[in-house]
Amino acid sequence: MKKGIFICLIAVMFFACKSASSTSSTDTTLSKKLDRPTQVALKGNWVLTNVSYPGSDYIKVNSFDLADSKCFIGSTWSFISNNNKGSMALTSPSCTGFSSPIVWSINNQGMFILKILDAGEKAKKVRDGYLLKVAGVTESSFQLIDNINVGGQVKDVVYQFQRAN
Structure with missing residues (x-):
């Protein structure tokens, strides 16, 4: 009996100390608590x-x-804040065109969570996505900032958005 209780305690401790998911996984508890005011500010076409x-x-x-x-310069993005869906389309004449539905949210830590979906694919089936920092949100513009590794150094990639007319 004591051995069974001991094993149960070890199992509980093991699962309670489980490490956090990597930043590319979007199915984390980070996406459970959302920054609704910022999401509403981004609602619309960009x-x-x-x-x-x-x-x-x-x-x-x-x-x-x-x-x-x-x-991506000139690409169009649509964000619907009440259901966290939208779309994006690459339209640059010098690049291959691309469009896709997206699922997005902003967690309470200011991270923009983005999943790019293939046609007919459900968001819950997509495990990986992108985490970008949201910055400089105004009525007419905002930035998404990604961190990349270049030669062992972390560099920012800043995506500047303007509200579409």
């Missing part, structure tokens, strides 16, 4: 107007595992 790499203007970035970051 155009990604610039991509920059402060202090590292000569790097090439493959954004969201889809295309060169410069291909």
Whole structure:
């Protein structure tokens, strides 16, 4: 009997000390508590107007595992805050076109959680996504900031959004 209780205590401690998921996993408890006011502020249609790499203007970035970051300039994004769905479309004439439904949210730590869905795919089936910091939110603009590793150094990739007319 004592041995059974001891095993149960060890099992409880093991599961209670489980390490946090990696930042690429979007099925974490981070997405359970949301920053609703910021989500409502982002509701609507947006155009990604610039991509920059402060202090590292000569790097090439493959954004969201889809295309060169410069291909995202001019892309259109739609965010629906009441159901955390939306869409994005790459429209640059010098790049391959791409469009996809998305699922997004902003957790209470200011992290933008993004899942890019394939046609007909349900968001709950997509385990991986992207975590970006939300910054500079105004009525007409905001930024998403990604961190990438370049030669062992962490660099920012800043995506600048403007509200579409």
